[in-house]
Amino acid sequence: MVSRRNFLSGSGGVMGGALGMAMAARPAFAASGSDDWPADPPFRFDGDMTDFDAAQAALLPLYEVRRDFATFDAAYYGVMTRPVQAAYRARSEWVNRNHALFLRGGSPGHPRDPELDASRAAVAKMLGATTPEIALSAGGTEALYALIANYAPLRAGDAVIYADVDYDEMQFACDYLAQSRGARLVRFSLPEPHTQANILAAYETILRDTPRAKLLLLTHLSNRNGLVPPVKAIVAMAKARGVDVILDSAQAVGHIPFTVAETGADFIGFSLHKWLAAPLGTGGVYIAKDRLQDITPWLGNRIHEADDIRARIPTGTVDFAARLTVPSAIAMQDAIGLEAKHRHLLRLRDYWVDRVRDVPGLEIMMPDEPGRYGAVTGFRLPGMRGPDDAKKAAKLFLDKYRLLVVAKAGLASGPVLRVTPALFNSSAELDRLVAAIKAERRLFA
Template sequence: MAIPRRHLFATMGALASVAGATSACAATPRTELASMTLPQGKDPAQTAADESFWKSVAQQYTLTDDFVNLENGYYGIMPDPVRRAFHNNVDRLNEQNSHLLRKTYKPESEQIRERIASLVGARTEEIALTQSGTEALQNLISGYNQLHPGDSVMYADLDYPDMVDAMDWLRDRRGVEVVPIALPEPATQQAVLDTYAAALRNHPTVKLLLLSHVNNRTGLATPAREIIAMARAHGVDVILDAAHSWGQLDFTINDLDADFAGFSLHKWIGAPLGTGFLYIRRTRLDAIDRTFADESHPETDIRSRVVSGTRDVAGMLSVPTALDFHQALGSTVKQARLRYLRDRWVSAVADRTDIQILTPQEPSMYGAITSFRIAGRTSKEDNEAIAKYLFDKHRIFTVAREGPARGSCVRVTPALFTTLDHVDRFGSALRETADRFRT
């Protein structure tokens, strides 16, 4: 869902002056966000191809020259305004000590909850801040209390390993069966929908489904709204893994109609490591237990579903600056640019039948992340060797991924600072690498 034009600001500096009153950094001297003007009179697709503009965006990052970084799926590099805010907040926390934690962090964290809720299309009481998407999702999975012995839970081969482990843990915790499924290759939208439809139809005891909106293994973006509706028709609840999607794709929680979801802020929003949040629709809060019978908040407060102890809050206090940067570009423009970069390298190898691209060409089915597999190279060792060769020979950093039922692969993830030269270098390097590893 596009951010309305009235919410987009022409420059980062203008946005900073408006957001300063609500920013969690407002209590400290604030480094003004650098000017970064969106092209005038261009739609998102045209902006995505405007290299002079994206050069100005890249200048907002401090990057190494030692290699081309096409492994930005682990977490997102902070743009310089966020990095400076984070450093300021580390100093602020160290200087003010427990006074900050006991007196000022709570109201500032409430402002952060309110702002996240507004942007993601939720109510503030439906948002709880976490230290990561993993913590958010683990709390949702472990706290889900609607399962009984004889029920089943389901996940796919492309779901995140830690979440798969948590679903497996329910076998002993809740006395349920576990149903793993494999998503098809090539994973067209219709093929994915058909796979979930058949799996739900053939396993009537399933009561809980883990669904990755964008998975970390191949980058496949699932038709989440349709799958959630399908599951709901079968009496199945869905816990949505949105850790990789918010900030990479353009949507709100209402677009997906999800009841439960976990989000990361340090992947595609560009906040410091250790920031995320969970979402529970307010009418479904009772379906998730309090974490360790937490008494620090009422049972009717979503914050009782997260107990993390004493946190390093400097990262969370820097989230408003990351949201400033995110909003200055706009989610539609970010999505368009990331898809543009992905399409550039994929098209450079489209004639090679020995290079298998593991996301389809349907734009709704991918964002920045896309994995490839060289024909016949399906083992973990094969793909680690391919990633190593790309780095050693071409100084391009990618990462091998396990998990897909048909074999391991190599993940390629550009970012907002990635240039066309970087992805063009990768396209040429991949052709040479496929020749080298041809079976």
């Protein structure tokens, strides 16, 4: 186990190496007033990701985060590593120095759209798509609103299906289709335990019993309890009945290794500032090239041509530096290795879950079925019932133990406390969480 004391006293070499890598990755400028593009040197990561303790020792110095609180909320914001933060800082300075010259189309040698297209291309490569199938957005929520609200084939009376595990705002977007387009909403709850057999049976039933179903919202990894459903099988099941799927991959990109082909989905919205740990306000949409016309341009957007996926996203003055930094975040992930990153996140999750299994009455919301969960997991303290109980417990964990866990409502079975460890979390911090759970097991007795 990597304790704080052992880490700080015995990792001078690791700390120095990690900080050296971070500083080496900071793009440098030439003389003031130059137009040198802040290009990154190759990102390097020499940590041993096969060993849990060694991986922590290598990963923790990559992050500049406060340690007086243990924050388990990577499902909200993943936090940039030091190298990516340096790249973002350099690009912010560059954009500020070139200001409207760049924003109006590009300073000499650095046209705006081709530079942004490099970010689109990096995302496309990461997901196994093509650049024309990717548009950047201001996050996963914006991306999914664009897909849901502008889904063209929907007709009045057609049914739109979503489940209790789906994200609140994406449910709201589906509700909007009822208000604006005359869709019929079909809401259902996934049965617990969330085994693959139970999930597939539930989707088979709801699709069979909804003959006018046209659109299904499917969440790749639930922000509520961490469920990872069998996406490809559900998408195939829906398509066999003529139902399109909009896949919410906001919690999946940079968390679960996958390609768009492996999902089978034609429409995917995702975040890049969560698990990829790109700057805040970055996300994107994927639309299969032969389905582009089934998502109409955003509110009649004609800044881009109708056959350009970028017309499907709001057009405005965005944080260009953030979008230009996306390839740096992907390069950092590639240096660590997505498969290795995923394995480490699962080890962090299993570390705390395994240590609270013996708490009488405690509910862990995800079964241990392989492939059905990632780092996100919800739990209930014994006797915890309504949303007020969940909020009370979350406040207590924060105020008394300096642990940030999140109260989440929305599941049919009741609210949960959500724990989402990140690469910057340690087993020592998870030990504090375990101790707090055991100490407060009678909070609602």
